[in-house]
Amino acid sequence: MKFTTLIPTTRNDGTAVKPSVLAGLLNGLWRPFGGMTNEGVVTGRSIEEATQRAINLEVLARMNWTARLHGDVGEYEEEDVEEFARRSKAEIDATAEGRDLVEELHPGGIPGEPRNTGSWPYLLALLDSGQLYIDEIGGLGF
Numbered sequence: 545m546k547f548t549t550l551i552p553t554t555r556n557d558g559t560a561v562k563p564s565v566l567a568g569l570l571n572g573l574w575r576p577f578g579g580m581t582n583e584g585v586v587t588g589r590s591i592e593e594a595t596q597r598a599i600n601l602e603v604l605a606r607m608n609w610t611a612r613l614h615g616d617v618g619e620y621e622e623e624d625v626e627e628f629a630r631r632s633k634a635e636i637d638a639t640a641e642g643r644d645l646v647e648e649l650h651p652g653g654i655p656g657e658p659r660n661t662g663s664w665p666y667l668l669a670l671l672d673s674g675q676l677y678i679d680e681i682g683g684l685g686f
Contacts, residue, residue, distance in 0.1 A: 595664075
C-alpha cells in the first residue's frame with residue numbers, strides 16, 4: 545500500500561514551520577507503516593507549490609517517456625546549440641542591466657499583482673475549463 549501526502553513547510557501567515565515540528569509530524573506519519581520515502585523534489589512552501597512541482601515532475605516524466613518511445617534523437621543541431629547560448633547570454637546581460645527579460649518578451653499581466661506566479665493559476669483555469677483532466681492512470685490529461 546502506498547499513500548501520498550503533501551505537508552506544507554510554511555504556515556498561512558508566511559512563517560516557516562519549525563524543523564522540529566516537521567520532524568515530529570513525519571515521525572508520526574511513517575511509524576505506523578514502518579517506512580517512508582521522501583521525494584524531495586515535490587516539497588514546497590505551500591500545498592499549491594508542492595502540488596505544482598509534483599504536476600511539473602509528472603508532465604516532464606511523461607514527455608521524456610513519450611520521447612523515448614521514438615528512439616534516440618541524437619545530438620542537438622549546431623544552430624540550436626548557438627540559439628541556446630544566445631538566449632542564455634541575453635538573459636545574463638538583461639539581469640546585469642537590471643532589466644526583466646520575461647516582461648520585455650511577454651508584456652502584460654495585472655498591475656500590482658506578482659508577475660511570477662508560476663503555472664498554478666493557469667492549471668486551475670485549465671481544470672475549471674475542462675481542458676485539463678485526470679486520466680485513467682491517475683495522471684494529467686490535456
